[in-house]
Amino acid sequence: MLRPRIIPCLLVHNGGLVKTVNFTNPKYVGDPINAVKIFNEKEVDELIVLDIDATAQNREPDYGRIRNLAAECRMPLCYGGGVKTVEQVERIISLGVEKVAVSSAAISDPDLVAQSAEVVGQQSVIVVMDVKKNGRGDMYELTTHNGARATGMFPVDFAKKIEHLGAGEVVINSIDNDGVMKGYDLDLVHKIRDAVNLPITVLGGAGSLNDIAQLISTFGIVGASAGSLFVFKGKYRAVLINYPSRVDKDALIEQSIEKRHE
Amino acid sequence: MIAIVNYGLGNVQAFANIYKRLNIPALVASTPDEVSEAEKIILPGVGAFDWSMTRLNESGMREALEEAVVGKGKSVLGVCVGMQMMAKRSDEGVLDGLGWIDAEVRRFDETSFTQTTHLPHMGWNTICPDNGNPMLANFSNGARFYFLHSYYFQCKTETDTIAVTEYGIRFSSAVNCGNIYGVQFHPEKSHQWGVQLLKNFADL
Numbered sequence: 001m002l003r004p005r006i007i008p009c010l011l012v013h014n015g016g017l018v019k020t021v022n023f024t025n026p027k028y029v030g031d032p033i034n035a036v037k038i039f040n041e042k043e044v045d046e047l048i049v050l051d052i053d054a055t056a057q058n059r060e061p062d063y064g065r066i067r068n069l070a071a072e073c074r075m076p077l078c079y080g081g082g083v084k085t086v087e088q089v090e091r092i093i094s095l096g097v098e099k100v101a102v103s104s105a106a107i108s109d110p111d112l113v114a115q116s117a118e119v120v121g122q123q124s125v126i127v128v129m130d131v132k133k134n135g136r137g138d139m140y141e142l143t144t145h146n147g148a149r150a151t152g153m154f155p156v157d158f159a160k161k162i163e164h165l166g167a168g169e170v171v172i173n174s175i176d177n178d179g180v181m182k183g184y185d186l187d188l189v190h191k192i193r194d195a196v197n198l199p200i201t202v203l204g205g206a207g208s209l210n211d212i213a214q215l216i217s218t219f220g221i222v223g224a225s226a227g228s229l230f231v232f233k234g235k236y237r238a239v240l241i242n243y244p245s246r247v248d249k250d251a252l253i254e255q256s257i258e259k260r261h262e
Numbered sequence: 263m264i265a266i267v268n269y270g271l272g273n274v275q276a277f278a279n280i281y282k283r284l285n286i287p288a289l290v291a292s293t294p295d296e297v298s299e300a301e302k303i304i305l306p307g308v309g310a311f312d313w314s315m316t317r318l319n320e321s322g323m324r325e326a327l328e329e330a331v332v333g334k335g336k337s338v339l340g341v342c343v344g345m346q347m348m349a350k351r352s353d354e355g356v357l358d359g360l361g362w363i364d365a366e367v368r369r370f371d372e373t374s375f376t377q378t379t380h381l382p383h384m385g386w387n388t389i390c391p392d393n394g395n396p397m398l399a400n401f402s403n404g405a406r407f408y409f410l411h412s413y414y415f416q417c418k419t420e421t422d423t424i425a426v427t428e429y430g431i432r433f434s435s436a437v438n439c440g441n442i443y444g445v446q447f448h449p450e451k452s453h454q455w456g457v458q459l460l461k462n463f464a465d466l
Contacts, residue, residue: 002379002429003386003406043453045386046408071275076408076451093308096273098410098451120271121310121343121354123382123410168382168412197372199384221380250404 004216004253005045007225008243009203010035012051012065012081019227021179023130023147026052029231029239032065033072040074042243047077048101048171048203048225050128054082055104056145061088063095070096080128084109089116093124101126101171104144107151107158110165117166125169127162131155131188132175140188147175155188156195163196170196171225174204181207181228184215193219201225209244209252216256264464265291265300269321271314272306272344276450280457286464294326302337302463303330306450307344311367311413312355314343331362335441338362339463345437345444346415354413363439364418375430382412389425389435389447397443397462398425398436405455407435407447415446 010032011018017035018026029035032049039047049069054061061082070077079092080101089100089112100120106113106127116125130143132150142153159170172192174185184205193200201223206212212224233240244252266277266288274290281288291297305327307314318324330336340348349359352367359367370381386406391398414433417423425436427446437444443463449456 001388002383002409005385070273071279074276074279074451074453076410076448094270096275098273098308098448117310119310119313120308121313122412123384124308169384197380199380199382221385223385 002221004221004256005201005223006212006244006249007046007048007201007223008039008044008230009048009050009225009227011227012049013053017231018052019179019231020052023175023178030241032069035231035241036069036072038241039243040072043246044075044243046223047073047075048201049077049079050101051079051081052146056148061092063091066092066097067095078126080126084112086112086115086119089125090119093120099124099126099169101128103128103130106162107142107144107153110161113162113165113167117168121168122166123168125167126171127167127169128171128173129155129158130173130175140191143175156191159192159196159198163198167198169199169201169223171201171203171223177205179228180205183207183211186215186218189215189219199223203227209248213252213256216253217259220257220260263300264288264302264304265297266304266306267297267321267323267327268292269323270317271309272341273308273450274306277304277306277460280450280460281464284457284461284464286461291323294323297323297326297330300330300336302466303327303339304463305338305340305344305347307340307342307347308410309343310354311343311346311352311359312357314347315355315357315359318347328360331442337441337463337466338443340442340444341450342411342446342448345446346413348442348444349415352413362442363422363437363444365422365437366416366418367413368416369413370430372430377430379430383409383429385409387427387429387447389427391425391436392423395424395438396466397438397459399462400458401455405458407445407449407452407455409435409447411446415444
């Protein structure tokens with residue numbers, strides 16, 4: 001049976017790994033390659049690496065860095081950040097990356113999703129939606145440029161659109177919950193899950209393995225991604241790369257799936 | 263020496279790293295000579311069918327590859343779209359496949375699924391091996407592999423399938439026909455289980 005995936009998400013800023021809160025205040029947490037080496041030993045299900053500078057600084061993806069990361073990863077790697085063209089998607093896949101994430105470029109040029117799928121295959125084209133509640137807190141909206149620019153678009157409509165265009169997965173990234181470690185925004189996930197049949201990965205808010213268990217018992221086969229949870233330990237947020245052992249992960253998944261079927 | 267065919271897609275370095283850790287000689291092959299000189303060959307891949315066929319055709323290595331596999335009968339392992347390229351054709355494209363195995367690549371048909379599943383098939387799944395094939399030896403219970411695909415390999419000859427996986431339907435997740443092997447999943451990204459499979463291929 002296909003299993004839900006538990007996925008560390010690493011943010012790259014000024015060449016180092018950082019962790020943000022609500023997409024701001026990046027805190028340095030270490031060297032990307034070292035983190036990958038540790039996650040290799042921990043046999044993580046997948047890894048997401050997002051370069052949070054590329055789009056904000058309007059620059060190209062750092063191909064040298066991506067090649068080094070891909071060569072080090074013993075788990076599937078999804079790269080995102082600054083990807084705007086089909087040629088870039090193609091080049092990143094050729095560097096040994098399994099999945100390429102697009103975000104702001106998919107919003108301004110949705111055909112990028114269709115054209116990329118044509119070349120690298122639907123399974124490797126991932127769309128990240130950075131979602132924020134509006135000022136009144138009653139509506140979700142898509143944003144770009146690390147949450148700085150509102151688009152006026154609704155996540156549900158956009159998810160349907162990119163599914164139709166041939167995306168292979170949607171990553172729901174909640175800005176409101178980013179770094180807060182108080183749990184995922186399940187309401188937002190429900191809305192997207194009901195709208196599309198694509199695999200979904202949820203990012204933003206996981207503060208404990210219980211939050212991941214809750215996501216899995218609610219949605220079954222889903223990607224549960226987290227940043228803070230896997231790089232910080234304890235209430236003082238000491239930097240410590242961590243991930244459940246195989247036995248703990250198997251138990252967590254098994255119990256969550258059982259709970260789902262109750 | 264195992265040659266990992268570097269035709270511009272797939273994580274060739276991940277295969278090379280695993281063989282290095284296992285102390286098994288392997289090289290990333292980018293020329294026809296490097297393919298010809300190898301004892302065994304791995305054809306990796308991440309990409310759409312036509313794009314992958316085009317890249318292989320343009321790599322200059324296709325002729326050497328066919329001579330080694332079809333002419334000389336050297337063992338070859340196709341991975342993901344590298345496996346799918348060994349079929350005659352694919353629903354994903356219009357170009358001919360290599361045609362080494364009598365098979366077609368089909369798109370998953372959600373309407374025929376017996377349970378609700380999402381597409382593409384993405385993540386860790388188990389395989390149900392047909393016992394006895396050395397390619398699938400020495401796996402503990404609970405062995406799992408990383409899958410990432412929307413199309414599956416459909417063999418014309420039932421005995422070419424050496425493992426099946428369940429995702430909406432049962433499909434061939436590993437195949438073997440003579441010296442030709444293919445796996446739909448990514449052994450180079452499947453932790454210890456993938457390492458075991460790549461070791462099995464080296465030990466054939």
